[in-house]
Amino acid sequence: EAVLPIIQSRIKVNSVKRIRVKQSESIESTYYLLKEFISDPKIRGAIFIPIGLAFIVYAASVVARRPELAVAAIIGVVGAYLLYSGFGIGESIDKYRENATESLYRGKISFITYLAAIMIGIIATIQGANACWAGIASEIFPGYVILVMMFIKTSVWWYVAAGLSLGFGRIVDLHLEGRVIGRAWAFPFFIIASGLLLWGASAYILASTGYDQDYGIQHLVLSIVGSVAISLFGIYVAARRYGEPV
Structure with a gap:
């Protein structure tokens, strides 16, 4: 209607038809909500x-x-x-990168142990992937659970070595700086205990399904008992060595 006088000055207008458009608040709010939802980098x-x-x-x-x-x-x-995002592996990698950079600038031994842990982790992943590929390439597909167990059994001790490298660098740096090592002593023991437990469980599952031999329930029980004993010993060493409460 704002331009109607201008039009009437040029031509004759006999009638005007008005059309009213009613906006839906729910649709409009949903649109802006989705737009804001997608604009979030994490959600996107x-x-x-x-x-x-x-x-x-x-x-x-x-x-x-x-x-x-x-x-x-x-x-x-x-x-x-999904596991990468769910476990916050990206944040852990950023944290390790920052620690490695700080170690490099300050001349800490942990810089070398960080690099060693990364290389060992890559080797572990390749070893596990090769084991999975061998299972996939076999005549009978073993199933996804068996493939995961193959990956764990083949690569777990490599990952344990990577964790021990990280723990060793941390302990050495604390010792050289004259700081209390404290519960850092427990870290290597927990890494070994976790590796023993994962290896024992995966080996037992593979043996029970016919993909491995010479591993029975007694070995699984020994693995569980051994992992618990190693963990308790790590707690004992960390607490007794530096007088911290358990």
């Missing part, structure tokens, strides 16, 4: 990154002419990403 990454990874893995399997592996590969990659 949690939604679109797994979908993008699934598309990339499917495309790679088609290019490699192995579409039958697409579902397993997509589940594995997306599952790994």
